[in-house]
Amino acid sequence: MMGMKFLGNAILVYRNYSTNSFSYGVVQKAKKSGNWYKAKVPKVSKPRIRWTDEQENVLEHIRGGLSVFITGSAGTGKTILLQHIIKTLQKTYGKSGVFVTASTGIAACAIHGQTLHSFAGIGNGVGDRQMLLDQVSNNKAAKRRWNKAEVLVVDEISMVDADLFDTLEYIAKKVRESDEVWGGIQLIVSGDFFQLPPVLNEYSDRKEFAFEADCWDASFDKQVELTKIFRQSDERLIKLLQSIRRGNIDPEDLQLLEQACSASEPDPSVVRLYPRIADVNKVNEERMNALSEKKVIYEAFDGGLKPWKLAFVGLAQDKLVLCKGARVMLIRNLNVWRRLVNGATGTVTGFTKADNRINVNPDNLLPIVKFDSGPEMVIDPEVWHVTEGSTIVAWRKQIPLILAWAISIHKCQGMSLDQIHTDLSRAFGCGMVYVAISRVTSLDGLHLSGFSPIKVKASPKVLKFYRRFAQEQEKEVGNTAVANKNEHSSVSDRTETEKAKSFSYYSRMLKEFISSHLSRLAAK
Numbered sequence: 129m130m131g132m133k134f135l136g137n138a139i140l141v142y143r144n145y146s147t148n149s150f151s152y153g154v155v156q157k158a159k160k161s162g163n164w165y166k167a168k169v170p171k172v173s174k175p176r177i178r179w180t181d182e183q184e185n186v187l188e189h190i191r192g193g194l195s196v197f198i199t200g201s202a203g204t205g206k207t208i209l210l211q212h213i214i215k216t217l218q219k220t221y222g223k224s225g226v227f228v229t230a231s232t233g234i235a236a237c238a239i240h241g242q243t244l245h246s247f248a249g250i251g252n253g254v255g256d257r258q259m260l261l262d263q264v265s266n267n268k269a270a271k272r273r274w275n276k277a278e279v280l281v282v283d284e285i286s287m288v289d290a291d292l293f294d295t296l297e298y299i300a301k302k303v304r305e306s307d308e309v310w311g312g313i314q315l316i317v318s319g320d321f322f323q324l325p326p327v328l329n330e331y332s333d334r335k336e337f338a339f340e341a342d343c344w345d346a347s348f349d350k351q352v353e354l355t356k357i358f359r360q361s362d363e364r365l366i367k368l369l370q371s372i373r374r375g376n377i378d379p380e381d382l383q384l385l386e387q388a389c390s391a392s393e394p395d396p397s398v399v400r401l402y403p404r405i406a407d408v409n410k411v412n413e414e415r416m417n418a419l420s421e422k423k424v425i426y427e428a429f430d431g432g433l434k435p436w437k438l439a440f441v442g443l444a445q446d447k448l449v450l451c452k453g454a455r456v457m458l459i460r461n462l463n464v465w466r467r468l469v470n471g472a473t474g475t476v477t478g479f480t481k482a483d484n485r486i487n488v489n490p491d492n493l494l495p496i497v498k499f500d501s502g503p504e505m506v507i508d509p510e511v512w513h514v515t516e517g518s519t520i521v522a523w524r525k526q527i528p529l530i531l532a533w534a535i536s537i538h539k540c541q542g543m544s545l546d547q548i549h550t551d552l553s554r555a556f557g558c559g560m561v562y563v564a565i566s567r568v569t570s571l572d573g574l575h576l577s578g579f580s581p582i583k584v585k586a587s588p589k590v591l592k593f594y595r596r597f598a599q600e601q602e603k604e605v606g607n608t609a610v611a612n613k614n615e616h617s618s619v620s621d622r623t624e625t626e627k628a629k630s631f632s633y634y635s636r637m638l639k640e641f642i643s644s645h646l647s648r649l650a651a652k
């Protein structure tokens with residue numbers, strides 16, 4: 129569908145610009161085929177996802193109606209698997225039965241969902257559980273969502289706190305008038321607790337992570353850890369990231385980090401990641417002001433009900449200022465095949481008059497972006513929706529770009545980036561260094577400053593949770609292997625084909641067990 133949308137909307141640009149200050153291009157509607165089209169947007173073969181056995185197992189559990197928690201290091205394919213799961217579930221239950229949510233607006237955008245708070249109808253979530261239940265009970269639409277939900281998907285669970293998780297489970301039971309856990313909703317939760325934690329009041333004595341919630345264990349039939357990392361292929365970088373994830377780095381890791389610190393200053397176009405938003409804004413403003421080009425302003429067009437519109441805060445910009453030479457990042461997936469995805473970076477090369485119907489600003493100009501991966505295209509406005517089941521309750525129309533000389537580490541969670549320059553001198557809390565560094569796909573693309581080993585922190589609670597988790601998974605895989613061994617020995621009268629099938633299943637389980645054991649040993 130995304131591909132069709134691209135073909136329908138994209139406008140491609142020839143580079144024989146006129147001489148006026150905006151470098152207007154001669155603009156042509158994209159064609160499905162044609163040499164000029166192919167020449168301007170190099171075709172990248174469609175990535176073929178072959179799900180691993182681990183990922184297949186998750187799919188099998190979910191198809192079987194089980195509630196599943198999917199975890200794993202950064203880049204193990206949690207989000208891409210979740211996207212596939214959502215499509216599969218929507219085929220089964222229809223769109224109105226599957227509610228897709230995430231802890232933050234940005235994460236929700238990646239899976240075309242809404243925030244967990246907006247789904248739940250709990251406003252900003254402040255108040256005790258009875259107050260929040262009353263709030264939901266007095267909100268017809270929220271009640272309807274809870275009652276219609278067959279499946280609830282929650283991504284980036286690491287940023288959901290324990291109290292909220294328990295409160296939502298309580299609300300689910302009460303609203304649905306059911307004693308079953310989560311009122312009988314199939315729950316699909318994904319995330320990595322070693323990444324960014326929930327934002328809690330510093331003086332709060334609340335439990336921190338969702339896994340500390342009273343209902344956590346009862347919420348899932350299966351809890352699965354994905355272990356195959358796809359984002360990086362360099363074994364040294366994978367080992368380094370695994371150490372940072374657990375908050376301990378050895379001298380070899382340190383040497384790699386020092387190399388990244390002393391690497392020559394990267395090209396200024398490389399994105400800078402900062403722990404604090406003030407640094408991000410400062411760098412972007414400075415760089416923007418240093419450009420003497422005429423600025424073009426894009427104000428967001430909003431519609432719908434006010435409370436829902438809050439969901440757009442921090443997502444598409446209220447006001448976006450661009451000019452020729454500005455470094456930008458896409459905040460929408462425009463075309464996955466051509467790597468025009470959320471996080472793709474590029475430079476504004478000019479502006480072009482938009483079709484009169486588009487009406488984006490007084491001059492009606494659309495930016496032209498040359499992406500670092502090759503394509504150059506005019507960026508049309510996109511529309512963000514907040515949906516309530518299948519009903520759209522609010523929308524925002526804006527150009528799907530943000531300034532990208534610098535971005536915050538919070539904003540980059542979930543992204544894959546070929547090159548980063550991260551200043552960690554103001555890094556705080558657990559997981560921040562891991563989230564920043566784990567975005568990069570190769571060691572060559574990593575440039576560090578302000579790094580100190582004491583910034584590498586993992587929460588002891590999270591370490592304990594994953595230790596327990598690993599033991600339980602080990603036990604489960606061991607039991608399955610033994611069960612399969614017994615089954616294998618008792619089927620001597622089966623046909624050769626059946627025996628081969630059983631044997632291959634047994635060896636697969638054994639292989640999985642050994643490889644997860646080895647990767648855990650390597651990570652220690």
Ligand SMILES: Nc1ncnc2c1ncn2[C@@H]1O[C@H](COP(=O)(O)OP(=O)(O)OP(=O)(O)O)[C@@H](O)[C@H]1O
Nearest residue numbers: 177178179180202203204205206207208358359542
């Ligand atoms: N089975 C697979 N085969 C090939 N590539 C895969 C597979 N699973 C995932 N990937 C690729 O791995 C990369 C990382 O995937 P994804 O962003 O889903 O990871 P993640 O676990 O959500 O990471 P993070 O925790 O950082 O958000 C993507 O480029 C994705 O296409």
